[in-house]
Amino acid sequence: MNNLFRFTLLIALLMSLSACGSQPSEQDAALIAVVESSVAAWNAEDLDAVLALYADDAVITNPLGTFAGKEKIRSLFESAIDEFSEDCGNYKVNGNTVSYQCALTGRSDGKVFTGEKYEAVIENGLIVSDTFVGNFTP
Numbered sequence: 001m002n003n004l005f006r007f008t009l010l011i012a013l014l015m016s017l018s019a020c021g022s023q024p025s026e027q028d029a030a031l032i033a034v035v036e037s038s039v040a041a042w043n044a045e046d047l048d049a050v051l052a053l054y055a056d057d058a059v060i061t062n063p064l065g066t067f068a069g070k071e072k073i074r075s076l077f078e079s080a081i082d083e084f085s086e087d088c089g090n091y092k093v094n095g096n097t098v099s100y101q102c103a104l105t106g107r108s109d110g111k112v113f114t115g116e117k118y119e120a121v122i123e124n125g126l127i128v129s130d131t132f133v134g135n136f137t138p
Contacts, residue, residue, distance in 0.1 A: 028093040055126040062132040103138035
């Protein structure tokens with residue numbers, strides 16, 4: 001009987017540990033997918049596809065300033081989309097906020113020139129804010 005209890009306890013422990021290392025929930029995966037879609041569109045230099053993932057009243061805050069609304073965001077992105085590509089990862093979800101990191105690579109020379117950390121708030125499948133929170137060494 002004692003061995004049966006130990007075996008059952010071991011199985012329960014192993015199942016709980018495997019759940020800790022599992023994939024993100026369906027909701028978290030959907031939020032991450034919005035950011036990943038934005039990155040893929042950016043890397044394809046498809047500005048319209050990038051902007052389609054932003055709410056009309058979205059706000060971007062980065063070292064260049066704060067840009068509110070799609071037209072200001074369009075102007076910001078038009079000036080940079082042909083300059084660099086992004087390699088993003090380390091996604092973490094908290095509520096409807098996705099924290100992530102991107103290594104930026106110059107399109108002309110293929111060299112990584114910086115790493116940036118962001119937090120994107122996503123509502124109804126659209127980015128409503130994307131905020132620069134710091135740099136990292138890629």
